[in-house]
Amino acid sequence: MxxxxxxxxxxxxxxxxxxxxxxxxxxxxxxxxxxxxxxxxxxxxxxxxxxxxxxxxxxxxxxxxxxxxxxxAAGTPAPARPRAAAKPRTRRSKGLLDPFAVYEVSGEPGLRARLTTLDADQLKDIIAEQGMNHDGAAMRWKTTSRLVDRIVERVQARATKGDVLR
Known part of the structure; x- marks a missing residue:
């Protein structure tokens, strides 16, 4: 000592x-x-x-x-900063129609005719419910024609999926 x-x-x-x-x-x-x-x-x-x-x-x-x-100073990482509160997610309403059922009964023309009677929010509800927003872009679109095209495109793609094997 x-x-x-x-x-x-x-x-x-x-x-x-x-x-x-x-x-x-x-x-x-x-x-x-x-x-x-x-x-x-x-x-x-x-x-x-x-x-x-x-x-x-x-x-x-x-x-x-x-x-x-x-x-x-010796390289120890700094303590993590507290995260900002996440924005509450709003759930979209249930879609007014099942595009697959309409397509099966009426084909593409019937589906387009039914979809054109809906507004953009109603179309987005269908897209969200059916999981058709694969690239995340559709929810930002404002024009109903683009939204209708997306729904028809995805319905046709799913309806014909596997046809090459038949």
Whole structure:
């Protein structure tokens, strides 16, 4: 132990370290009293870490680096920033008609005729319900003709899927 020039006295750094250990011990005893399982587990954890740090200089240095304020400069990643609250997703209404059923009964002309009677939001409801927005673009479209074309295109693609194998 280092001496501060007085016989039998400890230097300030040694006293500070002993005080820190005593405070940690007091806190650990209080935890064991309040929650024995948690206190004993934490005690074992601290014991294993301290013993390994005393035995292995490389581990001691890594531990010191991890616990010091200068660790950010040493390349330790900064704590993650809290995420902004996500916008609540609005669910679209159920589609007014089943385009596959209409296509099966009336074909493409009948489907187009039925779809042209709907407004853009109603068409988007059908697209969303049937999973026809594969590229994410359709929900941004404003014109009903583009939306109708998308629905007809996807219905035809699904209706003829597998025809090559027949």
């Amino acid at each position: 280092a001496m501060n020039g007085q016989s039998g006295g400890l230097d300030a750094e040694t006293l500070r370290r002993r005080r820190a250990v005593t405070e940690a011990e007091t806190s650990l005893v209080a935890l064991v009293t309040a929650n024995p399982a948690a206190g004993e587990a934490l005690s074992r954890l601290v014991h294993v870490i301290a013993a390994e740090a005393a035995r292995t200089p490389r581990f001691a240095k890594a531990l010191a680096d991890a616990l010091t304020a200068d660790s950010e």
